[in-house]
Structures are given as structure tokens and as C-alpha cells.
Amino acid sequence: MYDVVIVGAGAAGLSAALVLGRQKRSVLIVDGGRPRNAPAAEMHMYLGRDGGAPAHLLADGRAEIEAYPTVERISGQVSGVAGADGAFEVTIDDGRPVQVRKLFFAVGVTDVPWEIPGLAERWGSGVFHCPFCHGFETDGLTLAVLANGPDAALGAYVADRYSDDVVVCTNGPSTIPDPLRAMLDKTGARVVETPVEHIEGEPGSLRVFFADGSVLERQALYHRAPTTPNTALTRALGCEHFDDGCVRVDEFGKTTVPGVSAGGDAAHLAAVPEPVTLVAPAAADGVRAAVWLEQDLFAETFAD
Template sequence: MYDVIVVGGGPAGLSAALVFGRQRRAVLLVDGGRPRNAPAAEMHMYLSRDGFPPARLLALGRDELAAYPSVEVRSGVAVAARGTKDDFEIDLADGTTERGRRVVLATGQVDEPYEIDGLAERFGRSVFHCPFCHGWETSGKSLAVLTHEPMEAMLALYVADRFSDDVVLCTDGPRDLPAELAGKLGERKIKVIESPVSRITGDPGALELRFSDGSSLAREAIYHRAPTRQHTGLAAQLGCEIQPDGTVRVNELQETTVAGVAAAGDTAKLPAVPDAATLVSLGAADGVRAALWMEGDLFRSDLGYSPA
């Protein structure tokens, strides 16, 4: 039996495994090899690694884990989970089952761009979800914000305020924008196009949105906050509380509502936090935080002592 099974080999999972390895814990890290930011060529706002390729970061993380013999990294997909504190079972797609005293879920979320021809294949390359991650690189460019959600129109106001004087909001069909928000869009001279988007074509820096009414719009970049879902159903299988937005509920120690199970990265968030942040740096920090406090729990369990 492993001390900890970490599911997910992104920044959160690798960071958790590193902490446990340095504390001489027997750890299994299971990684399906499908990181959420795989399409992105660069990551940002990670001190000393701004503009660094995210795939390279993961490779370096794996290399660092190799220095700790108690950490096993296995390529594979976890398909089922069950059990209780001190005796969890994780089933892998290859038919094996592994047991662990504790579990850290760092499985992340999956983006599901709208079903518009040409959108998904450009997502993360010339269609961006986050102005914190990509705003600097789109400074001064012609931008479109594509969303069905009225309140997501705030994103158009934000990028217009920070990065560009040429922003168009595309709602992909008629939407009821709150009057105050519509007024703010008008004040910033942000054009609103309600015609459904039928197709997106072009290369980075030279995109074209084509609409069902036959019109088109040339843009250098597009922002689109795609709907998301959990990458796996493991948290629900273990009985963890899933919040209305689909994230796993955790407390300040990254603990889920199930004893012995922690969750880290954008798969989880505190109830008071409005959105699951997608920054690599925050994912890594969550992994460290989860492992730090779980290590203390394991130590107290080993000692047979629970302070009042």
C-alpha cells in the first residue's frame, strides 16, 4: 500500500508528489498525459519561468521526482476510485488496482469550446480563455470576445480597458444583456454582434469570424471562456462534494469533504472563491499546500496521536 496516490501529473500533482518524496513517503503518481494547457506554447506569471513552454515544465518536474526513490511515476489513466481513509483503491485503465492510505486529486478540468467550426482547433493558440495569461501578448491588437453568457460580456470590457481599443463582443445569437452592462459597452464603443457564428478561419494574427447572415469580421485574436467539466469522475465516486460550478469543494488545507482525500489545482476551489483559477503557479501552490497538510495528518496517524 502506498502512503499517497496522486492522480494527475500537472503542476499541482507533480508539486504534491515532490513534497511527499522529500518526506520519504511512498507515493504513486498516475498521469494520463493530457494536460489542460497542452495547446499553449507558453505559460505566464510563474516567477523565473514567464514565457516558458508548459510541456517543458512538466518534463523538468518529472526529472526532479526521479531523485526521490520512494516516488513512482506511472503513465496511465485512473478510471475508478473507492474506499475510506487509510484504505483507498484506485483502478487503472490497464486493469490494475492500487491501494493508498491517502489520495490527492489533481485531475484538472477540460475545456469544451462552443461547437463552432474552427473554434476548438484554435483554442489555446489564437483563441484564448484568460486575459491574465494572454493579455500582454494581445496588447494593441484587434480582438473579439465570444460568449453566450451575458455577464461574460464583462470580459470584453476588461480587455478593452487593459489591452486594446478595438474590441468586438460576439454573442453568437441574441442575448439579453443587463441594461447597465449594455450601457457600459456603449460607453467604451464596444460593438456587439448578435448574429450566430458559423465558422472561424485563419491563422494566428489573421483570424476571420464568419456569421450566419453572411457577414464576417477580421480579428487578430479571440477571447473565449469555454465551459468546463471535471476531467474525471473520481471525486464524485469517492463521495466528495461537487459545487454548483462543477468544481470539488475544498477547505483552506485543500481537504475535500471526504476524510483522507485532498484536491489541488483547477479541479477544486474554496466555496468563497468565484472561479477556479487556471494559473500554473496557483496549481503548483495548491499541490504543495495539499501535500504539506496531508503529511502532517499521516504523521499523526503513524504516531497514533491526535492532539486535542
């Protein structure tokens, strides 16, 4: 019987394991091995590691938790969860069942870029999703933004902050709301409604090919791809989820199911519209949730 099983071994999951390991809790981390930011060469806004490689942070985190003998990390996927607070059963993809008292889900989200040839292949390398993460590095460059509807606000943002040469490519007829269109006009961003056929080039020299035969040369491209939260397991347990697919948590990182906590990109408070999908908040989520999981485990020891 483990004290806590942590599903997901990114910044949130490893941070939770570090806290619990230091409290001598028996912890199993199930590491799916597919971090969302794996394509990115750098991460930012993580104090002390700004500009460092995401892979280095995870490697250092894994090495740090190895110092705690009660923490075990395995590679694999969780294929099923069942049970209730104090007596959960987790099934690993190799078929073995694991008994555990508490659960922490740090499962993240999956990006789903538009189906334009060449777009997904350049994800994180020349094609960026977040101006907080990459805006400073694209300052002064010629930019394209693949977006339509309300998401075209990203075009107004980068045009206001980082470039005086921004083209918003809607990949077809525009559904940009009039107030947002006025914002784009004010910033000088141009809107192109011609469908995009494919994207070629290398970072710093990209070419967007349109259906009418025209070509747009850009130094970088932004695309806030739709995301799919990886929340099948929390749904199976009956946790409440928002319309965006993320699991609902409270200020302690707890879901609506006793004994189940969550953090990172696939979880947020009811008071905020969406998670802040940055590495530092994910790590903070893991620390916060682990502290309160420890408090619950401690209290239950004496309640028994």
C-alpha cells in the first residue's frame, strides 16, 4: 500500500514527489514519458532556470527524487483507477494492480495543432504557442499568427508588444468578432482569410503557402493550438470537470472526490477561466497539493 500514487512526471508530478519524499511518504510516480514542452528548446519564467532546456529540468528533478528511498518512479501508463479515499487501486499498463491511499494527477494536456501540413512538424521550433513563453525571443521579427475567431486576440497581443509586422492567417473566412477586428486594425496587424495549404522552412525563415498560390515569408509563427486535457482517469473516478475539459480543484489542489488531488495544465480553480500553462505554476501546484496531502495523511494516522 503506497501513501500516494502520482500520475504524471512533469514539473507538477516531480515537485509533489519531492515534497512527499522528504516527509518519508511511500510514493509511486508513473511517468508516461511524453512531456508537453518536449519540442521546446527553452523554457522561461522559472526563476533560476530562465532560458534553460525543459529536458534538463526534468532530468535534474528525477535525479533529486532518487535521493529519497521511499519514492519510486516507473515508466508506463495508468490504464485504470478505482476505489475510494484510503483504498484506491491503480492499474498500470503492464497489468499489475497497485494499492494506494491517495492520488495526485499531473496529467497535462495534449496540443492539437490545425491540420496544415508542416505545422505540427515545426511545433516548438519556429512555431510557438505562447507569447509569455517565446515573445521576448521573437521581438522585432516578422510574425504570422494562425488564428480565427476570439483566438485572433493573440495577433493583437504580439502586434502590440513585439512586432510592427504581424499577419493573422485565419485559414478561411474570418470569424473574428468586430471589436477584436478593431483592435487588430489599431495595432496594424493585417488579416489574410485565404486558406493555408502548407508551411515550409526553418526557424527564422518560414514560408506560409496559401491556396491562391501566394506565399508569406515570416521569421516566426504563432499558433495557439486547441488542447485536449488528459483527464480520462479523473473522469472515471467521478471528479467534476469544467466545460474546457480540465478537472476542478480547490485552493488545496483537491478535486471533488475525496482523496484525489490534481494540478498542472489539466486542472484549475473555478475562479479562474483556464489554467496558467507555465512550468513554474505547475511546479507550485505540485508542491501545494503535496503539502495538503501530507496533512491529510498525518491526520488520518491519528484518526485510526
